[in-house]
Amino acid sequence: MSSDHAAHAPSSAPNAPHALRFVLHVWRQKNAQSTGEFATFHLDDVSPDMSFLEMLDVLNERLIAAGDDPIAFDHDCREGICGACSLTINGQPHGFERETTTCQTHMRRFEDGATLYIEPFRANAFPIVKDLVVDRSAFDRIIAAGGFVSARTGSAPDANALPVPKGDADRAMDAAACIGCGACVASCKNASAMLFVSAKVAHLSLLPQGQAERGRRVLSMVERMDAEGFGNCTNESECEAACPKGISVANIARLNREYLRALATES
Amino acid sequence: MSAHVVGASSKLASKCPTGPLADRWQKHRFELKLVSPANRRRFHVLVVGTGLAGASAAASLAEMGYEVSAFCIQDSPRRAHSIAAQGGINAAKNYQNDGDSVWRLFYDTIKGGDFRARESNVHRLAEVSVDIIDQCVAQGVPFAREYGGLLANRSFGGAQVSRTFYARGQTGQQLLLGAYSALMRQVGEGKIKLYPRHEMLDLVLVDGVARGIVCRNLVDGAVRSFAGDAVLLCTGGYGNVFYLSTNAKACNVTAAWRAHKRGAVFGNPCYTQIHPTCIPVSGAHQSKLTLMSESLRNDGRVWVPRAGGDARAAESIPETERDYYLERKYPSFGNLSPRDISSRAAKQVCDEGRGVGATRMAVYLDFRDAIRREGAGGIRAKYGNLFQMYERITGEDPYQAPMRIFPAVHYTMGGVWVDYNLESTIPGLFVLGEANFSDHGANRLGASALMQGLADGYFVVPYTIASHLAGRKLGKVTTDHAAFARTEQEVRERIERLVNARGTRTPDSFHRELGLLMWDKCGMARNAAGLGTAIERIRDLREQYHRDVRIPGDAANLNSALEHAGRVADFFELAELMCRDALHRDESCGGHFREEFQTAEGEAQRDDANFCYAGAWELDASANGLAWNLHKEPLIFENVKLAERSYK
Numbered sequence: 001m002s003s004d005h006a007a008h009a010p011s012s013a014p015n016a017p018h019a020l021r022f023v024l025h026v027w028r029q030k031n032a033q034s035t036g037e038f039a040t041f042h043l044d045d046v047s048p049d050m051s052f053l054e055m056l057d058v059l060n061e062r063l064i065a066a067g068d069d070p071i072a073f074d075h076d077c078r079e080g081i082c083g084a085c086s087l088t089i090n091g092q093p094h095g096f097e098r099e100t101t102t103c104q105t106h107m108r109r110f111e112d113g114a115t116l117y118i119e120p121f122r123a124n125a126f127p128i129v130k131d132l133v134v135d136r137s138a139f140d141r142i143i144a145a146g147g148f149v150s151a152r153t154g155s156a157p158d159a160n161a162l163p164v165p166k167g168d169a170d171r172a173m174d175a176a177a178c179i180g181c182g183a184c185v186a187s188c189k190n191a192s193a194m195l196f197v198s199a200k201v202a203h204l205s206l207l208p209q210g211q212a213e214r215g216r217r218v219l220s221m222v223e224r225m226d227a228e229g230f231g232n233c234t235n236e237s238e239c240e241a242a243c244p245k246g247i248s249v250a251n252i253a254r255l256n257r258e259y260l261r262a263l264a265t266e267s
Numbered sequence: 268m269s270a271h272v273v274g275a276s277s278k279l280a281s282k283c284p285t286g287p288l289a290d291r292w293q294k295h296r297f298e299l300k301l302v303s304p305a306n307r308r309r310f311h312v313l314v315v316g317t318g319l320a321g322a323s324a325a326a327s328l329a330e331m332g333y334e335v336s337a338f339c340i341q342d343s344p345r346r347a348h349s350i351a352a353q354g355g356i357n358a359a360k361n362y363q364n365d366g367d368s369v370w371r372l373f374y375d376t377i378k379g380g381d382f383r384a385r386e387s388n389v390h391r392l393a394e395v396s397v398d399i400i401d402q403c404v405a406q407g408v409p410f411a412r413e414y415g416g417l418l419a420n421r422s423f424g425g426a427q428v429s430r431t432f433y434a435r436g437q438t439g440q441q442l443l444l445g446a447y448s449a450l451m452r453q454v455g456e457g458k459i460k461l462y463p464r465h466e467m468l469d470l471v472l473v474d475g476v477a478r479g480i481v482c483r484n485l486v487d488g489a490v491r492s493f494a495g496d497a498v499l500l501c502t503g504g505y506g507n508v509f510y511l512s513t514n515a516k517a518c519n520v521t522a523a524w525r526a527h528k529r530g531a532v533f534g535n536p537c538y539t540q541i542h543p544t545c546i547p548v549s550g551a552h553q554s555k556l557t558l559m560s561e562s563l564r565n566d567g568r569v570w571v572p573r574a575g576g577d578a579r580a581a582e583s584i585p586e587t588e589r590d591y592y593l594e595r596k597y598p599s600f601g602n603l604s605p606r607d608i609s610s611r612a613a614k615q616v617c618d619e620g621r622g623v624g625a626t627r628m629a630v631y632l633d634f635r636d637a638i639r640r641e642g643a644g645g646i647r648a649k650y651g652n653l654f655q656m657y658e659r660i661t662g663e664d665p666y667q668a669p670m671r672i673f674p675a676v677h678y679t680m681g682g683v684w685v686d687y688n689l690e691s692t693i694p695g696l697f698v699l700g701e702a703n704f705s706d707h708g709a710n711r712l713g714a715s716a717l718m719q720g721l722a723d724g725y726f727v728v729p730y731t732i733a734s735h736l737a738g739r740k741l742g743k744v745t746t747d748h749a750a751f752a753r754t755e756q757e758v759r760e761r762i763e764r765l766v767n768a769r770g771t772r773t774p775d776s777f778h779r780e781l782g783l784l785m786w787d788k789c790g791m792a793r794n795a796a797g798l799g800t801a802i803e804r805i806r807d808l809r810e811q812y813h814r815d816v817r818i819p820g821d822a823a824n825l826n827s828a829l830e831h832a833g834r835v836a837d838f839f840e841l842a843e844l845m846c847r848d849a850l851h852r853d854e855s856c857g858g859h860f861r862e863e864f865q866t867a868e869g870e871a872q873r874d875d876a877n878f879c880y881a882g883a884w885e886l887d888a889s890a891n892g893l894a895w896n897l898h899k900e901p902l903i904f905e906n907v908k909l910a911e912r913s914y915k
């Protein structure tokens with residue numbers, strides 16, 4: 001059974017002449033225990049200047065006004081940096097636009113009249129909480145297992161005491177740009193978290209500060225990753241294509257090297 | 268109905284140390300009580316918020332041996348609003364050898380704040396700024412570096428030295444991930460209990476001391492209490508009272524407001540920062556505004572056409588017909604003039620009919636000259652991600668045509684009043700980061716919020732909390748105490764009242780209406796008549812809200828409309844206090860510009876004889892309805908001379 005809401009509410013688009021029309025099939029699921037299904041909505045007055053989430057806002061306003069439950073989705077910064085938004089649009093985490101989060105995707109990028117399937121990020125390790133909201137706390141537990149440099153507050157030497165070659169610093173920053181959204185997991189047929197884990201391992205192992213715990217870190221993080229139920233990496237590279245921050249799969253190669261090195265040196 | 272004014276009040280003991288400014292923090296630290304390492308684990312600290320302030324405090328306290336619980340609204344502590352900060356963090360390292368010093372950072376911050384902050388606090392902030400950079404680098408924060416491997420710096424508004432450290436355009440992200448990793452390390456070691464998707468909805472007082480909080484679990488709706496020996500509010504700013512702002516959507520005032528309603532005095536609520544460089548509003552669907560980092564003003568030049576109504580495309584307007592008004596009016600700071608001044612100048616030229624773009628509510632930020640000088644590649648290397656962000660949102664290419672920008676609400680200098688220990692007027696309740704009112708006076712300089720949040724969390728509260736834990740006799744309190752049941756009951760009643768209104772309008776529609784009203788009457792420029800009207804309208808709208816709001820579903824599930832509705836209810840009350848504060852302050856200072864009080868040239872006119880104080884509002888619990896008493900904390904300047912703030 002799927003509900004069909006025709007949108008007859010007054011237009012909220014400022015430039016109505018250019019308004020776009022869409023058919024949305026949105027995943028609705030009451031909570032973790034229930035089973036979900038798609039609900040269909042027709043929108044005929046979407047401004048091209050709206051972001052994807054603003055389109056959902058408008059739909060939600062209508063749902064609330066009609067006494068229906070609004071569609072739950074995670075979001076916060078709406079600037080592509082907090083990693084909260086997590087929609088799969090027509091089968092692609094964060095949609096088709098490269099290196100762009102859902103919240104940064106604008107409706108002018110879609111063809112007028114398009115049909116859009118909107119689902120949560122799907123993975124065993126990311127149980128659905130409600131509708132499009134999933135539980136990604138497994139990522140936090142992986143970081144807690146080792147994704148840090150143990151530098152107690154107050155114990156640091158002068159910041160310039162330890163020069164870092166610019167190339168290393170830049171590569172560390174490339175990896176550190178990960179926003180922890182989980183698109184890599186959602187895009188992978190094995191639901192592997194290797195890109196996420198490798199980005200943190202690469203970031204810290206490239207820097208001199210990260211050396212003391214280099215081996216321990218990678219072993220603990222990988223162990224935790226496996227325990228959380230993420231799959232194995234079979235080099236599909238879907239994760240890199242889906243990553244809104246362009247994190248490279250070269251990090252996964254580094255992770256593998258780091259892991260082997262750690263196995264050899266840590267006992 | 269007017270507020271009672273209470274003079275310099277014993278309610279507000281600032282506890283600032285005396286003696287030579289540069290020695291005060293050291294002296295104070297020495298005089299503070301200590302909790303011995305073995306005793307620390309007996310104390311349980313509740314840290315609400317995991318942004319820079321909360322994450323750094325929670326991690327540091329747990330490292331010291333305290334038992335810590337940390338709460339946040341988002342699904343992960345890493346997603347706190349601090350993550351969105353772009354431009355950088357200040358520190359008086361003087362790595363560029365350009366004459367920076369602790370004193371200069373102190374002076375710039377005091378002056379930038381239009382002489383409305385405490386000397387002692389600001390000096391301490393400047394002192395610990397250098398330790399922050401050390402700490403962050405030790406955690407592996409990948410700050411920008413020069414080819415020699417040493418740290419790079421850039422300039423920010425309101426300063427003539429390069430003291431801003433940055434990590435591309437993602438400084439907040441990298442600093443927060445550093446603090447978050449320290450926090451998660453302690454979670455992994457079992458020293459911190461983490462409660463994500465938990466919203467604090469009230470503060471629990473036992474014998475007048477903050478001893479716990481009541482939270483709603485946002486997933487299953489359960490209302491639950493937590494008891495502790497101290498509560499740290501690190502819950503961020505309240506810019507979203509304006510609906511449209513650069514803040515993340517979940518930013519709210521609820522935790523601070525609930526503390527206020529339990530007796531914490533609220534400081535300088537009207538001091539709001541309007542950031543000059545944001546992407547202009549594009550339509551009625553707009554859900555938030557996007558900041559274009561101030562660092563862009565290092566290379567971008569701000570201008571409008573000389574003549575009003577000039578509708579030509581930017582590139583067809585010849586040089587002689589452009590007005591680079593910041594460079595003209597403030598030659599020594601030019602495009603890097605402080606935020607309040609730059610924002611007001613933009614408003615002025617738009618009010619004169621010289622604005623650009625379809626709405627005429629924008630000015631140009633033009634990189635033409637910088638691109639000629641350094642090539643598009645050079646500019647891309649510095650600001651690539653910001654240019655890309657601009658293009659995504661507007662559909663225009665800023666390498667070809669100048670950006671259009673307009674001021675937007677960005678930061679709130681006001682907040683819960685705290686003493687030098689960061690303790691509020693409720694014993695045991697400490698307030699850190701943007702949520703407090705402490706260090707930025709009437710205007711905050713760029714790259715100083717990250718500095719303050721981390722200063723509070725890493726280097727201030729870990730010491731000052733001992734004044735409470737070791738200085739007061741704290742009996743054991745559990746959630747079995749009657750105060751918890753009572754507070755929980757009140758929380759449930761507030762939730763039910765919202766859910767049962769079953770009216771006709773969405774929380775969002777009310778929020779938008781309130782925001783527009785605030786922007787109009789209590790925004791970049793304010794006047795007595797407008798503020799008076801706003802107070803009346805806010806009261807009407809608030810009454811209507813509680814009658815007519817519509818929240819579908821129930822409170823026993825994830826319910827985003829209900830979450831929002833609770834925050835809007837508190838914004839409605841705060842809004843009134845902001846207007847009252849703005850109305851009482853018959854002067855212009857920093858972000859508070861009262862049209863009646865300006866110089867002949869249209870600059871802010873301070874009134875030091877009558878208003879050199881922090882305005883701290885106490886809820887009048889005996890009143891029927893909302894009413895406040897004003898307390899004044901006189902600001903004493905012994906080390907700097909109060910001067911007209913000139914950037915000319």
Ligand SMILES: Cc1cc2nc3c(=O)[nH]c(=O)nc-3n(C[C@H](O)[C@H](O)[C@H](O)COP(=O)(O)OP(=O)(O)OC[C@H]3O[C@@H](n4cnc5c(N)ncnc54)[C@H](O)[C@@H]3O)c2cc1C
Pocket residue numbers: 315316317318319320321338339340341344347348349350351352353354355356438439465466467468501502503504513514515518519521522558677678699700701702713714715716717718720
């Ligand atoms: C777009 C943007 C760019 C910025 N750039 C810069 C910059 O370059 N340099 C600079 O210095 N400053 C910058 N700022 C300002 C700066 O980012 C913030 O002032 C600062 O990060 C605030 O940190 P905080 O720790 O006080 O609060 P936040 O980071 O806002 O964290 C608040 C925390 O409190 C939690 N919380 C709130 N309410 C509750 C509740 N009721 N119950 C439980 N938890 C709650 C939230 O979940 C969150 O964890 C910028 C701000 C914006 C908006």
Ligand code: FES
Pocket residue numbers: 074075076077078079080081082083084085101102103104
């Ligand atoms: S909402 Fe923050 S990344 Fe999309």
